[in-house]
Amino acid sequence: MFSKQTREGGETIRQDITIIAGLAVFLIFSVFTLTSIALFPDGFSPFENWISDLGNSEYNPSGSMIFNIGCMITGISMALFFIGLKRHYTTEKNKRNMTLTLAMGLFSSFSLIMIGIFSEDYPQEHTLWSGIFFVALIIFMILANITLMKHKGFFKPIGYYAFVIIMLDLALIVTKVMGMKVPILEWLTVFASIIWILLLAYNIHIGKPSVHQA
Template sequence: MSIRKSINKARSKFYNKVTSYTFMKYSSLLVLIGYILLLIIGVTVAALFDPDGYTIWKNWISDLGSSNHTPTPILYDIACIIAGSMTLPLTFYMENLLAPLPYYDETLLRKQHFSRLRFRLSSFAFLFSIIGNFGYIGVGIFSADRNYQSLSILGEGPHNIMSYLAFGGFTFGAFFMGWLTVLYKTKIPKILGIYGIFGPLITAILNLIYGTPLLEWFLLFSILLWIIPLSLFVLYKPGLIPR
């Protein structure tokens, strides 16, 4: 076997492993438990030890990653890296689930194709979700304490850039996946799809207009209110669990 074939075989095996239902299930559960727990602990520690008193209505989320506000900024950094990396399998799994390949219908004796709009919506949902995943990993790597100005682009430090990518990626990922679940049969509740279209997007627009710490927190909550129910439906709804 040539080196190229060996690499392709190993890559295919790795992809099938990390996008399998079992791997997606445990990685999603790690996010649901680990990320939320670390976030709660991080906020609690900051509220107790921030010299000025940490609250969600006067402090930015990124302050959780700053030693000026908390003695344990590493908690938020780890939470971001866990959330960004461990939701990658869910992103790939949802892409496979919602944009399946054409299949041969033995009853009709011909290949069945799905609409181009469905593939486009799923492609945009996948692309923006991936951007959100890597953006959130970047938030953990380039925290408020590591917002190196030497890496600034157009006056924005790496932490700010990664924050825009994370929030923007997850917001538009929810938007396009929401349209997909509303327009097509996906076994995901359409009410959740409607929320995915409007919830994070409206909150993101308000955050861009007014730019307050509380609205930034609301944007995070609006994204979690999309991802958590979606994860639970995929994990536990019988029609979405492979047999």
């Protein structure tokens, strides 16, 4: 049998891994994206260019691989973070909800990895996985917010911020379905989402040890 101190030490290590994974999501995506923008040859504007244009080898021959690799590594980091998020915020009352939330989070992470694999060089596959990513992301955030807002260790303003992101994601999906080109909505949705993950990581950091709090 493990001692209480040993178990608590193991939980602390897992929490630290979750926090690091959340920080990595923000840093990796930001660094790889900004590096790819710097290598974009004809000038890049979030008002004119979709994020995925950075991964197009025709548009961005020097920086496309950097962006696509960044998406894949970010997706892996997201998956690690979501696994830790479930462990940190699961209680006896919300086990089923957190399991469903984790499943959708892992699906969105996987779709981001697939966006990196199937860049705009593969239009059909890229469109499919990009659509899946944004739909999965909005479902995940709705499920996560519903569950987390009921947890006493959760900082409620982060939840209110998540509702803003959900509205941005909905607006993005609607404009794409209507055939409107509003790239800035995509930029706002993606970067607001990774900032949300960073805030969740910080919430876990300041709340330690709060695993399994009701």
